Amino acid sequence: MVVRGVHPAPVEVPDAVHALAGWYVGWGSVTPVWRNDLGGLTFRLEDAPLLSGPGTDARPARYLKWVPAGAPCPDPFAEAGRLTWARRSAVVPRVLDVGRGDDGAWLLTEELHGTSAIDPRWREQPRAAARAIGEGLRLLHDTAPVSDCPFAWTPAARTAALPPEVRAAVGRAPAVDRLVVCHGDACVPNTLLHDDGTFAAHVDLGELGVADRWSDLAVASRSVSRRFQDPGLATEFFAAYGVAPDPERIDWYRRLWDVVEQYRTRLRR
Ligand SMILES: Nc1ncnc2c1ncn2[C@@H]1O[C@H](COP(=O)(O)OP(=O)(O)OP(=O)(O)O)[C@@H](O)[C@H]1O
Ligand SMILES: [Mg+2]
Incomplete structure (x- = not known):
């Protein structure tokens, strides 16, 4: 069918x-x-x-x-x-x-209550969606206990299964800023919002694990800008999270994300 x-x-x-x-x-x-x-x-x-x-x-x-x-x-x-x-x-x-x-x-x-930030209704209020995604990540990073988390999402864990030449292309990770429990796929569709535009819940946690918070922040900020076709929304996202953008870590973790995704896409063919 x-x-x-x-x-x-x-x-x-x-x-x-x-x-x-x-x-x-x-x-x-x-x-x-x-x-x-x-x-x-x-x-x-x-x-x-x-x-x-x-x-x-x-x-x-x-x-x-x-x-x-x-x-x-x-x-x-x-x-x-x-x-x-x-x-x-x-x-x-x-x-x-x-x-x-x-x-x-x-x-x-x-089912959790809330609508995905990708839902057409949030296209009308992209600033609310960007803020809710930032607030939601901050909440997860602040409250999920790192010391008790049995899952890793560090660059080493994410690249362990990649061929050595692909791993080499990624290079060395920047020094860790703050270890937190990361979402692991903090793209726009994976945050649910309440009707009033505030953060409701996270979904899609198959890769949740301990890592530098910039692993999530780099990907979430790019996803927000791309999905709503407005680069200015990244500023909204970082303000809601409560951190100033860190260009070096952002670049590095976006590159890591892209390398892993390209490798997976090739595996699918
Ligand atoms: N328990 C749930 N309650 C409410 N909505 C849900 C729930 N589980 C999944 N969804 C909805 O279904 C969508 C797809 O689920 P999910 O993100 O887990 O799938 P996926 O294929 O891993 O997504 P991705 O393309 O991000 O990898 C979510 O974006 C969300 O809108
Ligand atoms: Mg998803």
Whole structure:
């Protein structure tokens, strides 16, 4: 089945996802909401109105994230472990199930309230979105305990699987400014906002881990400028986070991000 209306549309829903979604929602609805650049798909699952109507205990909607076998996306089991850990100190999705079959692996989470900063409504208020993303990262960096975090997202951890020549091209990392628990994919779509434009939650934490805070800040500031096509929004983002831009670290961590992404994209072909 091909479904239209998904970014970037249309989406071919794999048979395995039909089977899984049917198992989870019975007669309910399955709406594709996202396709990432590496072949991963996300669906919103909702119970049938009969099962969630007045007088019944409506279950919250759920998100089913599907990673086809071999796709170079973070493994759903890795994300499930990180979400479970992060929920102690941050607003992130609750894990309901995680599994693997011959065709791929999946993660089922409970819906969080809020709309993604990529939602068309925030195109009208990009400054609010930029600020919320900055506030959200500050909150995560300030509250998630580094000493208790079992996950690493340092340059060494991120490049460990890359061929030596690719690693060499990245060069030496700048000295660490401040070690924090980083989001790991702090791009615009992965922050949810409340209706009033304030930060609501983080999603997509398959790479959460301890690293210099500039690993997140470099990527988030660029994503904000690009998505809303306004370089000035980076200033808004840094002000909301509460730090002055650090050009050297920003350049280095953006380059690291690009090298890793290019390598993954090549793996997908
Ligand atoms: N539990 C949830 N509650 C609310 N929205 C969710 C939830 N899980 C996922 N989403 C929505 O689905 C989108 C896709 O999920 P997610 O970001 O985890 O997928 P992804 O394929 O890893 O994304 P990316 O392209 O950023 O790598 C999110 O941007 C968010 O809008
Ligand atoms: Mg995402």
